[in-house]
Structures are given as C-alpha cells and as structure tokens.
Amino acid sequence: MKTQPLVLASTSPYRKLLLEKLKLPFVTAAPNVDETPLFNEAPEQLAMRLAAAKARAVAKEFPEHLIIGADQVALLGGRKLDKPGNFENAVAQLQAASGRSICFYTGVSVLNARTGRQLNAVDACKVHFRTLSHEEIEDYVRRDAPYDCVGAFKAEGLGIALFQRIEGDDPNALIGLPLIQLVALLRRFGVRVLGASPQPRKT
Numbered sequence: 737m738k739t740q741p742l743v744l745a746s747t748s749p750y751r752k753l754l755l756e757k758l759k760l761p762f763v764t765a766a767p768n769v770d771e772t773p774l775f776n777e778a779p780e781q782l783a784m785r786l787a788a789a790k791a792r793a794v795a796k797e798f799p800e801h802l803i804i805g806a807d808q809v810a811l812l813g814g815r816k817l818d819k820p821g822n823f824e825n826a827v828a829q830l831q832a833a834s835g836r837s838i839c840f841y842t843g844v845s846v847l848n849a850r851t852g853r854q855l856n857a858v859d860a861c862k863v864h865f866r867t868l869s870h871e872e873i874e875d876y877v878r879r880d881a882p883y884d885c886v887g888a889f890k891a892e893g894l895g896i897a898l899f900q901r902i903e904g905d906d907p908n909a910l911i912g913l914p915l916i917q918l919v920a921l922l923r924r925f926g927v928r929v930l931g932a933s934p935q936p937r938k939t
Contacts, residue, residue, distance in 0.1 A: 739927055740850065743798045745790045745805045750885075750892075754913040755804070758929050767793035767805065779809040779816070780841040784858045787843030795849040802925055805845040806913050810886045812838045820888045826877045829888035830898070835867040838887050842909040846921040855921050859914035861904030863887070868898060 742762035744755050752764060767790035773782050784807075791805030810817040812833055820826035840861045847854040880894045889895030891902075891910045908915040919929050 740800065740802045740848070740925070741798075742927075743794060743801045743803045745794045745803055748912055750911050751806055751913045754908050754911060754915060755918075757908075757915060758919070760927070760929065762804075765794040765797060767791075769793050771807070773816070779811055779839070780843075780858045780860065783807050783809045783841040783843035784845070784856050785843070787845040787858075788847070788854060788856050791845045791847040791854065795847060799849050801849050802922070802927065803847045803849055804918065805847070806843060808840060808842045808886060808912055810838050810840050812836065812887075817886050819884050819886055821883055823877055823883070826882055826888040827873055830865075830868060830873045830877070831870070833865045833868075833887070834873070835865060837862050837864045840887070840904075840910055842912065842914050844914050844918050844921065846918070846925060848925060853925075855924060857914070857917040857921060859904065859906055859909035859917055861902065861906070861910050863891075863902055863910065864900040865898055866900045872898075 742760055744751060744762050744764045745767040746764060747766045755762060769786060769789045771786055786807035787805040790807060791803040794803055820829050841858055843858045845854060845856045876894060876898060880890050882888050882890050889898055906914045906916040
C-alpha cells in the first residue's frame with residue numbers, strides 16, 4: 737500500500753530542517769490560524785490546540801495527504817513569551833531568564849485529510865539558564881541573532897552556551913518539532929521511518 741504524501745503545515749525554517757532529519761519526502765504549506773489563547777487555557781492545551789488547528793487549516797488544499805501541524809508555547813515565571821523580533825527585546829528576554837527557567841510546551845498533530853482522523857501529542861521541556869552577565873547576553877544576541885526564536889536563543893547554535901541544563905525527553909522539541917512523538921504518531925498512520933524501504937546492500 738502506497739504511503740500518503742506528507743505536508744508540514746508550517747513556514748518555520750527550523751521545523752523544516754527538523755522534519756528533514758526523518759528523510760521522508762514532504763512539502764510545506766502556510767497555515768492561517770488565530771493564535772489567541774482561550775480564557776484560562778493551560779499552555780500545554782494551547783500548544784496542542786494550535787498544532788491541531790494548523791494541520792486542519794491546510795486540509796482543503798491537500799485532501800489526500802497526512803498533514804503535520806506544530807506549535808510551541810513558552811512560559812517564564814508564568815508569563816507567555818513571544819518572539820523578540822529585535823536586538824533590544826532579545827536582550828530583555830535573556831536578562832529576564834538569567835538564573836531562571838523557561839518551560840516550553842511543544843504540540844504536534846498529524847491529520848489524515850482523507851479520513852479526518854487526527855492524533856495529537858505535546859512535549860514539555862524546561863531550560864535552566866546560567867546567571868548571565870549583560871556582556872554575555874549582548875555578545876550572544878549579536879552573534880546568533882535569535883530574533884525569530886521564542887526565548888531569544890537558538891538551542892541548535894551558540895544558545896547552548898547560555899544553559900545550565902535542560903530537562904526533557906526530546907531536544908528537537910525545544911527547537912520546535914518533537915520528533916520522537918512525531919515518529920510515534922506517524923507509525924499509527926502506517927508511516928514507517930525505518931524498515932519500510934530497505935536499501936540494497938553495497939557489495
């Protein structure tokens with residue numbers, strides 16, 4: 737049986753790079769979703785709801801596909817963080833995080849657009865920051881320019897030098913797509929990342 741084609745409902749270059757790790761063919765699409773939280777909505781519920789909504793948002797465009805949606809919510813001291821957007825905001829976010837922890841909730845959803853079946857999961861990860869000097873923070877922001885990253889760091893880049901430790905099951909989730917959870921969801925839709933198409937051995 738032929739596997740359904742995959743769509744990543746995201747324009748994030750970081751999520752695209754992460755999904756490429758699985759070495760499965762896919763295309764990307766831009767979801768149009770209102771990301772406003774509901775009243776008293778828990779962060780993990782928000783992340784999972786938006787991930788599912790993003791997958792559904794492109795279903796009409798790809799009616800025969802398996803669609804992957806993802807969303808991430810970050811909290812510092814109970815306050816939701818946004819992408820900093822510029823140097824000053826990035827410095828301010830890292831100053832606020834210095835010596836503290838940011839909790840990241842990353843939702844992932846897989847929708848079978850053909851049948852309407854949809855499965856969701858959420859990954860929780862906590863980043864503990866070192867106590868950072870103003871000089872370290874400004875040097876980091878200049879060098880890594882994490883303006884489009886919630887939390888104002890790139891964990892896959894120099895941002896790792898800001899951390900004391902990370903608590904979580906999947907380092908990919910911190911960047912925006914929990915691949916361990918995604919692989920498990922895809923298997924439930926019959927998509928095997930390993931073992932489906934064995935390559936001939938080289939002699």
